[in-house]
Amino acid sequence: MSGRPPIDEIRRQNALDSLEVLDTPADPHLDTLVRLARESFGVSAVLISLIDHDRQWFKARNGLELSETPRQISFCSHAIEREEMLVVEDARLHPCFCDNPIVTGPPYLRFYAGQPLCDDGDQPIGTFCLLDFHHPRTLSETERARLRDFAYLAMGYLKINAMSRQAEELRQALTRAQRKAMLDPLTQVWNRAGLDHLLPREQAAVKAKGLQLGLLICDIDHFKAVNDSHGHACGDQALWEAARRLGASLRPSDLVARIGGEEFVVLARVNNAEELARIAERVRHNMADSPVRTEQAELRLSLSIGSTLLREGEGPASALARADRALYQAKRQGRNRVMPA
């Protein structure tokens, strides 16, 4: 191992914990960064991998359908011990990695390049890394410089985000253990329990700011046909991408939850019904306007959306039931549309 003095694991873990980023929902900006990196390098997958006590957890990922793996088999935990990036051109030939189960078995990792992500105190909290399954490859000097740039942007974003108002609100609302139990591992948005827990907080927040709480129930149209035609793995990738597109259509203070198979709820802080209608249309367009690419197929997905504002004195369950009825209407009237309750 080159360069870096031995890691002080306690300081390193403290540095990671203080960012309050573990087990938080996916972030559209980091999702965009890893997608761009994957397109730019032409690799199978790109991750922002954070090295926690006994696991590596992926804050952002593109091309890999896993939310975490044991630290024991993690290439990134080797990468963070180094000053410079770790490049493994062919893992089958590398003495440290040739018998690693993710090399000898699925996903058959061949190529790995990981640039350590370091906080201001130079503690390595994880990596920005490129993976290629099935094919060994090399990384030119220009590509190495580009990977360093991607890692620099990712770390900069993580640091700024740790200081943001949204991060502070989340810290106050949920402990890390609660966050972990309330994230949907498939799509990295809140699950039903997360929605139920965070709804009262959102109600209080909009009241304090003189705003209203907008609620959208979004259901992917004819999703069964995706699974039936292209398989469950393709359906899972489509759900992942659908969640990314929802997040990218919203503001940082808005919230996305997956409450059923192909059903998502959005909570948006809005001034009035017109603003909510604009958001709902944006969500609908972002899903329908361009195809979703999965490994198996290019899919045309659309959403039917039931939309409503929470009324004065109304409980969230009643508002959700109204939005659900509106969603049903949207389906009956031909799908790919927004129906206000």
Ligand SMILES: Nc1nc2c(ncn2[C@@H]2O[C@H](COP(=O)(O)OP(=O)(O)OP(=O)(O)O)[C@@H](O)[C@H]2O)c(=O)[nH]1
């Ligand atoms: N791949 C995948 N599929 C899922 C998951 N959860 C639910 N589904 C599938 O989502 C599909 C939902 O189908 P339906 O409820 O019949 O609805 P639909 O085909 O979307 O039709 P409409 O809602 O009427 O437009 C079923 O095929 C479920 O198996 C999941 O986690 N992964």
